[in-house]
Amino acid sequence: MNKLINFKINGISVAAQKGETILTVARKNGIYIPTMCYISKTSPCASCRMCVVEASGVEGFVLSCNTPPTEGIEIITNNDALQNERVNIMKLYDVNHPL
Numbered sequence: 001m002n003k004l005i006n007f008k009i010n011g012i013s014v015a016a017q018k019g020e021t022i023l024t025v026a027r028k029n030g031i032y033i034p035t036m037c038y039i040s041k042t043s044p045c046a047s048c049r050m051c052v053v054e055a056s057g058v059e060g061f062v063l064s065c066n067t068p069p070t071e072g073i074e075i076i077t078n079n080d081a082l083q084n085e086r087v088n089i090m091k092l093y094d095v096n097h098p099l
């Protein structure tokens with residue numbers, strides 16, 4: 001029998017099956033995390049960094065598309081720091097964009 005991993009996203013209790021990532025659990029529960037490079041049903045290439053989230057006990061940001069949750073961890077998907085990080089990522093992409 002597959003043991004569920006219980007954790008929280010934005011204060012909401014959720015559960016993951018073995019092999020699921022923070023992003024897949026968020027989507028399953030209707031919680032939005034922005035992505036650019038993620039394509040479901042393929043292995044995550046984890047290259048755009050738009051899916052960053054904060055995780056309790058972890059310094060810096062975590063890529064939700066390729067990180068499995070751990071029991072009891074608390075994930076934050078949006079706050080000022082994450083918003084700034086995503087804006088800065090988009091600015092870097094736009095610097096060399098032909099349009």
Ligand code: FES
Nearest residue numbers: 046048049051065
């Ligand atoms: S969706 Fe691109 S790095 Fe996670």
